[in-house]
Amino acid sequence: MPPVQKLAPRTIPEAAAPLSNDLQEVLQDALDSRHKSGDTYREDLADAFAQVPQETIAHAAALCRELGNEAMKKERWDEAVEHYTSVLAAYPQDYEVLGNRSLAYLNMREGHKAMLDAATAVNLKPSYTKGFYRLGCALEECKMYKESAAIFAKVVEMEPSNAEASGRLFKARSMLEMVMNVERVNDPLWMHKPAPPKSEIQTRAEEAQALNDKQVNALREEMGKASFDFDYLFTHMSVDDKWYSSSMLAKGVNAHLVAHSAVLAPQAELARLMDSAHVDAFAEAIRSHVPALVPNGQAGVVLLYGSTMGLLPVLAMEAGANKVYVVEPHGFNAKLAHASVGRHTLLAFEKENWSRLPMSLGLAERTKQAGSAALKLGKYDQAVALYTEALQTADSLDPQGNLKATLLCNRSLAYLKMQEPESALQDAEAAQKCQPENPKGYYRAAQAHVDLGYNGKAVAALQQVLRCSKKGKNADAERMLEQLKDAPPIAARQTPRADGASKPQPRAREDRAQRLSVAEVNEAIQARADKVKTVHGAFDKLRLHHELQHKPDLVVATNFDFSLLGKGLVTALNNLKSEQLLRREAMVLPSAARVWAMAVEVSTDTGVPVHMEAIERLFWSPALRQIDMDAAFYRRVVKPLSHPLVAFCFDFRAEAPPIKPSSATLRFTVTAEGKANAVVFWFEMPLGAAGVISTAPAAALPQNASRFALGQALQFMPPARVRAK
Known part of the structure; x- marks a missing residue:
């Protein structure tokens, strides 16, 4: 329902002299419609009112107008319509009263009457913007969305800063699009037809909307530029400002916005970022270990295998690392890590130096x-x-x-x-x-x-x-x-001061912060951004004085998947040791890994009497498959047959030798009878002060360990019938 608009009061003319008794009698006879035809009644009424003085009619009309306005304020719509109708009886071409009665009809949800009054008003006064607005509201009430969109577009053209008309235009366009979509869906061949061309009304509506947006944005920009100091941080810079165009980190913010798209991001990295246990565990590991590097005499160099969508290098910078290397083989992740660091650097610099930033x-x-x-x-x-x-x-x-x-x-x-x-x-x-x-x-x-x-x-x-x-x-x-x-020709004269001193000297004023130049800001931010280097390359191809300029004091490896070794964790750490990139006192997180195994039976029962032995032979495969034993499907088809046992142990510490390929014979303790045709693997790794991380199913999860949502690895093997001893 359209809002009630405040009506401007008018001056009520002074009352004329009272009507004579003869004139009152003539009016009473004219108003008596008994025993009269319609034409006779109208003629008598016109003749009687023609004898009434004009001053009396003007006073009565002004009084009725004010009574109508008061009724509108009190939301008595019926009463307002009666008063406005009385005014129009004397002045049928008063376009403002027609517009007011149209508003009253709108509030009474009588759209057709409101449309007639508004249309009459704009015909009488083509520049009456309020009349066009009420005409658009009436058309919208009558569900004539196409026509209402055209009228609202005209209102926005007449007054680009009219926010109400802009909102109504957007609503009318949305309803029009919905109606058109319904019409297209009802057409059985709509999928084979091209989209209909834009009508003149749609084109005008879009142009009017764009004009309104331009006016509103200009107003917001002007309001933003009117403030300084703290409010400067909330002022949007335009591309015309030199600080924006020449700022290297401002371009980094743009790169971040462009890169931050889930369409380009690898699904595995998105899943890793959404895994709160994974993010919390490594964030806590960085916050716990990085601040301890420099006080212990170390250089504070951190090497990150994987960036978790740009989050980990930012955390390392906040924790106080002097140099951070991020290794990302995926091009999108490398770009996103670089842009995230640039954006964080810029925001941190603005927060610390808000009063010294250059102005537009x-x-x-x-x-x-x-x-x-x-x-x-x-x-x-x-x-x-x-x-x-x-x-x-x-x-x-x-x-x-x-x-x-x-x-x-x-x-x-x-x-x-x-x-x-x-x-x-x-x-x-x-x-x-x-x-x-x-x-x-x-x-x-x-x-x-x-x-x-x-x-x-x-x-x-x-x-x-x-x-x-x-x-x-x-x-x-x-x-x-x-x-x-007339002044005396004095060669030099000292002007006395109010405090009695003479010859004042220029003095520096420090009561306002000294603004930095664009070059100084870029230099300071560049120095901060240089603390992080993104290496776009393979995890196991790092060399000193090439990809890395410093030996790391802390290595944080997130490059593992459900199989532990699938993302090159072991080969990456072996590369560090073979290239002598690790100091002996360097810390590696995770520092070790323990791989658990359990014999299971994967059921192939389809619920029908069909012999499945031939199909079971096809299940054997050396490839690992990702499963989640806590999911409903795998709880139904995977049956544990043994106790878990430790299958492999890996030592990732700097002083440990490189890890070499090895094999082991697994001897399970059978706990249930069945056909063992697969082995399920999971791992657990310590993260120092951040605790233990694990991919174990819920039933086998160690106490106080953080469970990653990576699932477990399943490997099929030749089936063998087993039973508990």
């Missing part, structure tokens, strides 16, 4: 306006500080020098008000260098020379003012020249 030109202009306001209020110290802050931006972002010259002249005036002519003269001369044809810089210099007692220099500066002024005339300069003619 629009923000510098606002700061100048704030300084001018402080100058008018007599707060000269604050004005100087604001002008100084804006000047730091103008130096790097204002190649024409217009803003810089204005700021220098304004700060020169503030210094003059503070009785610091030396500082004022320095700013005036700097403004002259910026814009040699700007008379204001010479005029400020003349004022400073007068305060310092150099009348001759002041006269020379005023002559420059006249030279640069339009048509060689400047009232202020001419007035000052007249005053200097």
